[in-house]
Amino acid sequence: MGEPLLALRDISKYYPGVKALDGVSIDFRPGEVHSIVGENGAGKSTLIKTITGAIEPTSGSIRYNGVEMSGMNPIYALKEGISAIYQEFNLIPSLTVAENIFYGRELGGRFMIDRREMNARSSQILSQLGVNVRPQSLVKDLSVGFQQIVEIAKAISGNAKVLIMDEPTAPLTSSEVEKLYEIVDKLKRQGMTIIYISHKFEEIFRLSDRITVMRDGKYIRTLQREDTNRSELVSLMVGRALGQHYPPKASRTGAAVLEVKGLSNPQVNDISFTLKEGEILGIAGLVGAGRTELVRAIFGVDPISAGELLIRGKRVKIRHPMDAIGYKMGLIPEDRKQHGALLNMDVKFNISYASLDKIASFGFLHKKKEKNLATDYIAALAIKTPGELQAVKNLSGGNQQKVVLAKWLATQCDILIFDEPTRGIDVGAKQEIYALMRNLVGENKSIIMISSEMPELIGMSDRVLVMKEGSLTGEVAGDEMTQERILTMATE
Amino acid sequence: ACSSTNESGNNTGAKGSPSAETGGEAANKKLKIGFTVANLANTYFVDLSEGVKARAQELGYDVTVHDGKGDAVQQVNAIENFITQKLDVIVISPVDDKALEPVVKKAKEAGITVVSSNQNVAGSDAFLTVPEYEYGMAIGEQAGQWIADKLGGTAEVAIIDYPELKVIIERANGIKDGILKHAPDAKIVANQSANTVEKGMRAMETILQAHPNVKVVAAVNDAGALGVYEVVKAAKKDTPDFFIGGLDATQEALKKIKEDGIYRATIDIAPVGMGRQIVDTAVKVIAEGPIAEPIAVNMIPVTLSNVDEFIQ
Amino acid sequence: MPIRAILVKYGIYIVLLLLVFFFSVASDAFLSVDNLLNILRQVSIVGIVAVGMTFVILTAGIDLSIGSIIGVSAVLAAKLMLFGVHPALAFVLTLVAGIVIGLVNTYFIHEIQIPALIVTLATLTALRGIAYIITGGLPVYGLPEGYSFIGQGYVMGIPVPVILMLACFAVGYFVLEKTRFGRYVYGVGSNEEASRLSGVNVRKIKYIAYCLSGFLSALAGLVLLSRVNSGQPTAGTGYELDVIIGVVLGGVSMNGGEGRISGVITGILIMGVLTNGMILLNISEYYQLVVKGAVLLLAVSLDYVSKKRRVKVAHT
Amino acid sequence: MPIRAILVKYGIYIVLLLLVFFFSVASDAFLSVDNLLNILRQVSIVGIVAVGMTFVILTAGIDLSIGSIIGVSAVLAAKLMLFGVHPALAFVLTLVAGIVIGLVNTYFIHEIQIPALIVTLATLTALRGIAYIITGGLPVYGLPEGYSFIGQGYVMGIPVPVILMLACFAVGYFVLEKTRFGRYVYGVGSNEEASRLSGVNVRKIKYIAYCLSGFLSALAGLVLLSRVNSGQPTAGTGYELDVIIGVVLGGVSMNGGEGRISGVITGILIMGVLTNGMILLNISEYYQLVVKGAVLLLAVSLDYVSKKRRVKVAHT
């Protein structure tokens, strides 16, 4: 192929104690889908931010269209046809879907905007993406999944030459992901260059022409898709070979720990199921199926209108997460920025936050115990941070997720609810988390796991419940746990 | 625009007022004076402090003026600072007299001469007084007289007061009693608070809606009365029998009186002159010892008949 | 429409109507054209400034300096005219001064990244000092004759300040609802980083918002000057609270990105009607304060309780 | 340590030292034990309240009602004592009243979900009215003899208000740095929803923060009462701005979750030293305002620029 459209030369980016990028050079060719893979904290997001000028690299240069770009900034990048979906939420919550899609380049005159036209065009784009969201809805009223779809719509609605997507499918389920594939294919046919970041190998192999591997802020290698395979990528990413993906399942499970009977609220409808000791119970469903709402109701985050909960056979009232924690339950929420992490606070603060009772006597904290708690979990989950005093907002997305996990593991609860626990987490870390989950149930704890990644759900769960539109539509176990079966139940 | 009427201060006619000469002789050394004033957002006190500054400058003294901003605590703080600075004289125009008693005691113990003005702080060496009740009474009487003479002894009356300040409550009582003294049949239909032109306007605009027949308005200061004046004129109610009266004899009020319109009267208490007199009083105290009797400043009603004597 | 839905949608408007109804019954003088014009005129200064404040708060900022800008503008214009500067020129120069103050505010807020609250508290303090220095603490009298028109004149029976205020509201409404710039004001307030990454010139939006606030505060100062016919160095003291009360009562969120001009008008009117009505009823100043606090709380409660209910409705 | 790093770490402390140095050179009277005690005593009321405000702002709230709480407490205690209630009992009742006001504030803020700014603006207004009503606008005189001790007494040569303030700071420091509750204060301010999901009783934390603010404001009111020997209905007016300036100058973020008590002490002292020093230098009131505004801006700029530089250093 000819001249690269975009050439990165020797890009470095240093933070105190962190070399986020260390002399990275990559060429992106016109019309290719080029994936970037690497562990959490490898520097992928940092790299793409230097391309759009969202951050300024410490050193290095970028050539675009044969021209040296200096002092790149987002306004200029957009003008030059470089558009990006960042890993962080980047919408305006108080504006409508249509206003967000065209934010920064509104339709209309020089001063005035043309709402009608923007709504009409938005409807088109959204239906292309196969979702049915009103362009007039406010973004803040949408669930995370729909918000992500709006971000995608926004990125593809312009006439970009380079489209960068940083883990665009993380909050999506399979059917939306399928739609996204089609869109990417179409854009590629139109000659657009796509830079794609993901931790999901399925997507990477489905979409990419070439794949670049990064590790510890360094460029490792660029491979032609046809010439490589999953295990090669993994060992390049991690620096060693990884074995069996999912740990073996438990041979048997124990007595009922949690019983949910006829649970209803405005979002979920007459749900009943039982969670057993030592069990991993999966919950499947499409975006909007109400899985998050179900576990929020169980955990006392949202009120319930009917139904009851039994823990180890005893009826309990849970009106607040405090109550749930009192019964040794924990919830790792799906929206880590809003509900999981305290981003401005440091790693130590976050890890100890839900178990301060364990490191305090009469309300007074033992600083030493707290520090040990934090460093133990940083080591156990291999959290990539310069130290326990780093602010969580400065960690990579995946490592933020690990911090939230650590917070709940530290509470040593018996019933753990994981809502999309591996979202945005790299393969190596995923395996660590899988192993950890198995260890936990091995210690006779119980886990409810919501996941939109079907293979993970099937690989990890002892049993899977399927939800649709707020109701349970089925349950599968053993050999019945196949993608097709679950999908049929989720869509009918 | 400075609203003093008598720069020299001798026109205040207060008994026991020392002349500049005696003061000059008594003070061989260069005195350091601290003056904490109730509130510099009030024109009256700006004039008062100008008088103090001007006289001190003539005598070659140092003055620090402190703004109490209507907060007694600020004045306590300031006096503490003055004591630490080892000033010779502390002059106080208190937000609240009682509040300053303890700190004035400390000042006295430190050998500092203390002069009070407007309200007396117990323990002061001298006190220049504007008797608030009488001050209000003075304009009240003008209004009452007007009602008796021009309105047949009865009229709807509005009073612009300012009950947020203690001394002004007394003054408003004086206004009321003054009116009723000469016009016992007058009806006071509205009391509203205003101490600035703008608030005076807002109050009067609304009062006129509720009581369109109001003919007489007396206000606790000229600023509020000037607001009233603007509104009555704009509403075309400025009939020959209308009466507006204020207090303080500010230049703007005097100008309005001179126009022979509805602004009929104000009361002069010569703040700049009083400020000068404060300095002279301090000098006298240092030379001759404390003055027990309050030194009353003169209050002169200003109407069309004598306004020319006061206009600058 | 069921009553609850009406409450939800029009909470704050209903509060206004209730107040109007109450005072109409309680006082004969309340419901007359004259008195309604009075109310409008009395809120006009706060209203004009509120438009600028709305822009600033929508960008998630705050401008506490407005009261001092009013004061400085009033005395500056008065002094200029006294020195013989033509009123029209004095007018323009004062408005420019207001804009310059806005520039200074934004410089510290955006370039040095100091919280807006602190920056404008500092300029509030310093500018009040400047107003005193300009005048030596004494009011400035002797304005040229015709000048009183802006503050006291009428056009077709409507007071000029009212016309100015309505014009400001109309332009503000139009800009916020219909223009690109309006979208960016909301966007910057709602998610500044996302706006930057979407190619919005965040700096420009902020400069414009604070300069608009400075400009409108200066305009308000000119109106006030003309209304009271004298340049008072204390003019505008404490107005920041009245303006903020009006704006937030009108539903603008202090976190930025949320709220509308129509609500702000209503918020301002509620406070104006309340003050006027209580004076008509000759309620003592002391009780006026208590009633004002209580109504403020109840009005916003009504609005928020109904909104909370809306969220619940949305979930069903 | 390189100079830049020192600046970064100790920006605000350096500003304080510079001011102290400057005034020591410029005025003979400044650097004496008496005067330094003066300064401490003069900031004591604002300082006591600032501790409560720090808790509130750390939870991402604000309490504008503190000035009016001071006023109400002062007159309430004075009236109670005049009615013959024993000073100790009057003292306790007043502190309880402060806590009750905190409860009311939190009720509207947390249960009805009205922005804290609005709620406390409303209580600011209403409580001032109540202070006037209690007293009929007149100061309350005739306090029992011994009462002056809290405001005017000394213990081992140190003024009692200073001791109270230092105690408040010490307790505040300890609670915020060393206890679980302190953690939750930061956590709630940093991310309320995440805190709730982590099992934190957010409601309780907020109630405690605002009640603490009410309690300490009442305490400050009692100190003020004793210091001026009379219950002034206007006491405390405008103190909210002084307190907020001190707290934010000290590095507490208005967005919650960030800042320390040690910074707050420094912020409060900077304002106190500045006021005292300028009186000593006989700077005119009007210029004092300008200088105060400018110093505030420069001090915070220094702090922020050095922090920004830290980020830049980080970028290199």
Ligand SMILES: Nc1ncnc2c1ncn2[C@@H]1O[C@H](COP(=O)(O)OP(=O)(O)OP(=O)(O)O)[C@@H](O)[C@H]1O
């Ligand atoms: N503002 C910052 N300050 C300090 N360190 C930072 C900052 N931003 C990123 N880092 C660090 O830079 C490294 C690279 O982060 P980056 O977000 O690029 O990783 P990533 O490859 O995108 O990871 P993930 O797959 O988890 O999203 C991480 O170690 C991160 O902690």
Ligand SMILES: Nc1ncnc2c1ncn2[C@@H]1O[C@H](COP(=O)(O)OP(=O)(O)OP(=O)(O)O)[C@@H](O)[C@H]1O
């Ligand atoms: N078309 C739509 N437009 C806007 N909101 C929708 C739409 N469909 C569903 N929702 C909202 O989405 C919410 C449920 O989505 P949510 O993401 O929480 O479900 P979920 O089953 O947990 O899915 P996931 O966890 O995979 O995202 C519902 O509260 C519903 O109001």
Ligand SMILES: O[C@@H]1[C@@H](O)[C@@H](O)CO[C@H]1O
């Ligand atoms: O406010 C008033 C002034 O207007 C003047 O009258 C003197 O006394 C003050 O208290």
Ligand SMILES: [Mg+2]
């Ligand atoms: Mg990333």
Ligand SMILES: [Mg+2]
């Ligand atoms: Mg979900």
